[in-house]
Amino acid sequence: MPNRRFTRTHRRAATVGSLVAGALAAGLLVPAQSASAAPGSGIRIHDIQGTTRISPLAGQQVQDVPGVVTAVRNFGSARGFWFQDTAPDRDDATSEAVFVFTGQTPPPVAVGDAVLVSGTVSEFYPGGEAAGLQSVTQIGKPTVTVKSSGNVLPAPVRLRPSLVPDRYAPDARGGSIEKLPLKPGRYALDRYESLEGMRVEVRDASVVGATSEYKDLWVTTEPRHNRTGRGGTLYGSYADPNAGRVKVASLIPYAQRPFPVANVGDELTGSTAGPLDYNNFGGYTIQATELGTLTDHKLARETTRKQKTDELAVATYNVENLSPKTPQAKFDRLAAALVNNLSSPDVVALEEVQDNDGTTNGGVVDATLTLRKLTEAIKAAGGPAYEWRQINPVDGQDGGQPGGNIRTAFLFNPARVAFKDVPGGDSTTAVKVTREGGKAALSASPGRIDPANAAWTNSRKPLAGQFSFRGKDVFVVANHFNSKGGDQAVDGRFQPPARTSETQRTQQAKAVNAFVRRLLDADRRANVIVAGDLNDYQFSPALKTLTSGAVLTDLVDKLPKKERYGYVFQGNSQVLDHILTSRNVSRVDYDIVHVNAEFADQASDHDPQVLRWKP
Structure with a gap:
């Protein structure tokens, strides 16, 4: 779930003297001794703010609105200042402060100035009105009269x-x-x-x-x-x-x-x-x-236990737009986490593996260099000599950063687990469930699940692979469902917010659920593990669809409630990544390993997770 932000550059505030001089030149500041002789409008800030989110005076001119400057924003393109009335009304619904927008011109005031502000009232919609967010009431095109300085600010x-x-x-x-x-x-x-x-x-x-x-x-x-x-x-x-x-x-x-x-x-x-x-x-x-x-409460990064000799360990890790252009330090940190914090799982489902030239949109789709660089870093960190399996996507068809061609991929430790290679898997051919010796098998391994389905438009196609551990076949499906881009904000003006991206994820979940059903129809005791970044919560319609018919169990629901998270967004600790298992994969030990999401210093924005299972 990428954050759409711009880079903000903080600049040191200029001296008050230079601000005043600049403001006088721009016509923003009217010295107190030469204030307009026209009588004031009698409008106070709470009249401007009103009792709804929209100012009753939006679009109107106001004159000589009084207040004390409480803060100044002297950087960026949205410069201005906040001022607050020191004589509030008795209405709990009306704000007593408002932002004065000066644009790119430095605000002509200092904190503590008692001012009279004239200008035009408007509603500013961050991101544009179509973004669906709430508006900010502001006064634009201001002229400012400074009456006095050094005043005590209203108590917060x-x-x-x-x-x-x-x-x-x-x-x-x-x-x-x-x-x-x-x-x-x-x-x-x-x-x-x-x-x-x-x-x-x-x-x-x-x-x-x-x-x-x-x-x-x-x-x-x-x-x-x-x-x-x-x-x-x-x-x-x-x-x-x-x-x-x-x-x-x-x-x-x-x-x-x-x-x-x-x-x-x-x-x-x-x-x-x-x-x-x-x-x-x-x-x-x-x-x-x-x-x-x-x-500092010294939050520590977690380490999960090593799997026992007779336990299969399967992990999922969103490595966040990994390409050969990624700094080596990130490769090293991801490798150290896989080796030390995750204790070298036998199989790893990776998400957000980019192609060999990263976000350069040059028609490259192969990811050999990316995966080689990661596996070499793992080996250098003391880990196993992982092999990988993946299928190159069609250029520009799987979403993510333009040019990056992100995809899912498998890493596996050949000293512990075997991969059954079955030719025929490519970007557009759907893997089918077959039967061999009375058991389920795949027509291609690795193979993509239903890639022509409209559910996967501009999104990653699931990758299915057949593994063998201690003589037992295990089917692993690596996933990366579509993002929440386009959903209305939780704090926006439309309530409850529309989650339009949910529709596509639910259709994706339906396709994966149908594939698992086919495996279980072929062999009701098939060992199936579905893992990856599903970009949705355990209580969402998509997860209800994925688990419908009791074909899969979402392991996050088996954790104590306080541990059900692996991603932090806007202060909410939540679940986006999941590992789910078929009925025969029971009595598992499951762990979300907190190494990234809670920390300012991250190798990825997702925490990895792992299950251990004794067949």
Whole structure:
């Protein structure tokens, strides 16, 4: 599930004097002594914000709106400042702060300035209105009168469990909630919206999403709610997306205060405070002007036990767009994890293996160099001499990064397990189930499952292979279902959000389920293991379809609830990767090995997982 972001460059704030000079030249700042003699409109910020998500004054001019500057954004193309009224009304639904957009022009103010702002009220939709996100009320084309400086800022509103409702959003039956009256005591999204732009604070905040490369992280205002065993927040149903999650970014110049590098389970001790913003990279965000001190709780990467001599170990690992152009350090880290943390599984289903020239769109589809580089790194790390099997896709037909031609592939340790090579498998030929000696077999090994099915349009086709372990045949299916791209955001204005990508995954699950049924029809005691990145949750329609008819068991459901995750997105610890087994593969030992998803320093954004089974 890739994050669609742009690179943000933080620049040191200019001196107040140069800002004022630039603002005067741009016509943004009106000195107090030469303010317009026209009478003020009497409009306050809470009048602009109103009691819904849309300003009742959108599109209108406002004049001499008073407030105190609480924060300044001096970098990027969306420069501006937040100011807040020091004389709030009594309505819980109306925010007392708003963002003033100056574009690429440096804001002509400093924190603590008491100002009068005139300009045009508008609603800004992050990512564009078609993205389906909520809007941010702002004042554009501003002129600013500074009345005084060095004023005390309004006290921040502390986000705590008693303030943020557990119920996440009003139900608009899939429609927009933006014109509904805000009910901040009933819905979390309404509470956050009622605080839009205002100074808010979290204290001793538990980190539930590690620091990203974009210098942000996720905390929760409800640290006890759905807590994982390692300090995260578990996403266990569509009905509860964990209302306490909020993102933290920073307005503090990096040279003045580097952004904390935090893992899940760490803490921002003390106060983290700033205006509550909303953007298309995670929704409600504290743009921190004050950051708590990082308390490192020393989260450790997990190591699973070694399989016994008579146990078959099968793993799955999404290696996140691996190609020969990937730095060697990543190959080495992936190899070390496979050898040490996963204890050298006998079979590994890999996802996101790119072709030999990576994202260069030159018609190359072969991945020999990528897989050779990985297996050599594994051997150098003290692991087995893995062999691989895979099928090259048709150029540009399997989705992922353009030019990368990602695919699934098998690694296997020939000293422990044999691969039954059956010729005939290619990118467009469907593998069939046959019978040999009264048992199930494959017409091609490796072979692709139903590649002409429309369910696999612009998506990876499952790879089936027949292995033998201690005289027992084992069928392994490596999968990488389509991504969640195109789904509406959990925090967007359409509630409940539409999950349009779910339809294709459900059709993909139907195709894999049908293939497993054919194996079991040929031999009801067939040993089948379905593994990979299914890009969906254990409670999703896709997984219900994949397991329908009791042909497969999703092993994640066998774990204790607090351990059911291997991916962290926007502060939610969740399941995207799965290993499922047929009835005859019973009494298994299954482990999601937490080495990536909870950490700021990742070799991949997915945690690998492994099962051990004694035939």
